[in-house]
Amino acid sequence: MNNMLIRPTEEELVNFGEPDFTIYNAGQFPANRFTNGMSSTTSVEVNFKRMEMVILGTEYAGEMKKGVFSVMHYLQPVKFGQLSLHSSANVGIKENDVTLFFGLSGTGKTTLSADPNRLLIGDDEHVWSDTGVFNIEGGCYAKCINLSAEKEPEIFNAIRFGSILENVVYNPLNRSPDYDDVSITENTRCAYPIEFIPNAQIPCVVNRQPSNIIMLTCDAFGVLPPVSKLTPEQASYHFLAGYTSKTPGTEDGVLEPIPTFSTCYSAPFIILHPSRYASMLAERMSKHNVDCWLVNTGWAGGKFGVGKRCPLKYTRKIIDSIHDGSLAKTLAAGKHENFGTFNLTIPTEIEGVPRELLNPEIAWPDKEALNREVKKLAGMFVKAFKLYETDVDAKVMKAGPSA
Numbered sequence: 001m002n003n004m005l006i007r008p009t010e011e012e013l014v015n016f017g018e019p020d021f022t023i024y025n026a027g028q029f030p031a032n033r034f035t036n037g038m039s040s041t042t043s044v045e046v047n048f049k050r051m052e053m054v055i056l057g058t059e060y061a062g063e064m065k066k067g068v069f070s071v072m073h074y075l076q077p078v079k080f081g082q083l084s085l086h087s088s089a090n091v092g093i094k095e096n097d098v099t100l101f102f103g104l105s106g107t108g109k110t111t112l113s114a115d116p117n118r119l120l121i122g123d124d125e126h127v128w129s130d131t132g133v134f135n136i137e138g139g140c141y142a143k144c145i146n147l148s149a150e151k152e153p154e155i156f157n158a159i160r161f162g163s164i165l166e167n168v169v170y171n172p173l174n175r176s177p178d179y180d181d182v183s184i185t186e187n188t189r190c191a192y193p194i195e196f197i198p199n200a201q202i203p204c205v206v207n208r209q210p211s212n213i214i215m216l217t218c219d220a221f222g223v224l225p226p227v228s229k230l231t232p233e234q235a236s237y238h239f240l241a242g243y244t245s246k247t248p249g250t251e252d253g254v255l256e257p258i259p260t261f262s263t264c265y266s267a268p269f270i271i272l273h274p275s276r277y278a279s280m281l282a283e284r285m286s287k288h289n290v291d292c293w294l295v296n297t298g299w300a301g302g303k304f305g306v307g308k309r310c311p312l313k314y315t316r317k318i319i320d321s322i323h324d325g326s327l328a329k330t331l332a333a334g335k336h337e338n339f340g341t342f343n344l345t346i347p348t349e350i351e352g353v354p355r356e357l358l359n360p361e362i363a364w365p366d367k368e369a370l371n372r373e374v375k376k377l378a379g380m381f382v383k384a385f386k387l388y389e390t391d392v393d394a395k396v397m398k399a400g401p402s403a
């Protein structure tokens, strides 16, 4: 916890006074599942009147940081009129342009925000304020499964004395970790102070409005293109829908990808009605002229089991093309095509990315299979979005796929 939240200075500790909020973490002690309304032996309870949180029956360090995040999803909009975001954030070293990466667990917030050309503001929990973006935390919580120095050098090298490995199997003789060993869980983690990432923005705040929003999804149907440009209405639609596939390594009991719609990319953490966050987002995006992109870090060329996960090196090229402005230029030059049922604008070229990868209609060898999966996923979106029928205007309603 100390590694993940913002650490007070010595002076702040001396003058600490009374805490604003207290967390009682009794993770080893199970919740009583015979209590009325309790469905398991795990509970995380928040009392806003007493400003207290009680964690029972789970020793996952993520509960504490995500618990604090839930508190912020109430306090920030209600008390301060600011928007809390389940996103990572970074800022360009050359241009000072700020990017937010929304996404559910396992979609790539932590991995993609660690970028040698950009300063890391944070990997998971932010606030978009009237003056810029700030991190709620002071550390990161990276997944360690199959971690390699070659593919994720910043994260690999952040794991050193002072960081905490959770559920990672290691050799007790030489204390070297084995990131490929999933015998405890696939959700192996490391918590490290953000300054362990070589180019972190310290303190984790920028007085500048975002230029780009990247909505990350890990689509195990392999249907969504690796990148598409969203209109403002599509951005609201996808934010409210919050689609991804839960993959092994994100939640207990997930053995193969499961499609999920987690509104605002934050269903377990939000406190207010989703439309409150969505309308704040749309207002800020329009006020600051923010471009929005949907990036599928999941499967390509076929669904899970047939195709493969989009190689990280290509996703990184896509992200680079957003940041250096070349992707916007490509689209402005008319080099794009439309991805039918989902009505998405996709580029026809990105330097360093195979052309066929960009369009599922080319990437999938089996076109009939693609059509079947497109229909299936579109139907799921339509069903999931019915919840918001009465809360959004017709333009947003129409911005999704037609089933």
Ligand SMILES: Nc1ncnc2c1ncn2[C@@H]1O[C@H](COP(=O)(O)OP(=O)(O)O)[C@@H](O)[C@H]1O
Pocket: 103, 104, 105, 106, 107, 108, 109, 110, 111, 112, 123, 142, 143, 144, 145, 152, 297, 298, 309, 310, 311, 312, 313, 315
């Ligand atoms: N194309 C890709 N883009 C992003 N991550 C990928 C990609 N392919 C595989 N991965 C893996 O998926 C996981 C993404 O997890 P992470 O970045 O921690 O997500 P989040 O922070 O959103 O929970 C990492 O283990 C990463 O190595």
Ligand SMILES: C=C(OP(=O)(O)O)C(=O)O
Pocket: 062, 066, 104, 105, 106, 109, 124, 141, 250
């Ligand atoms: C801590 C979590 O967030 P993420 O997986 O996005 O790091 C979690 O969802 O358990």
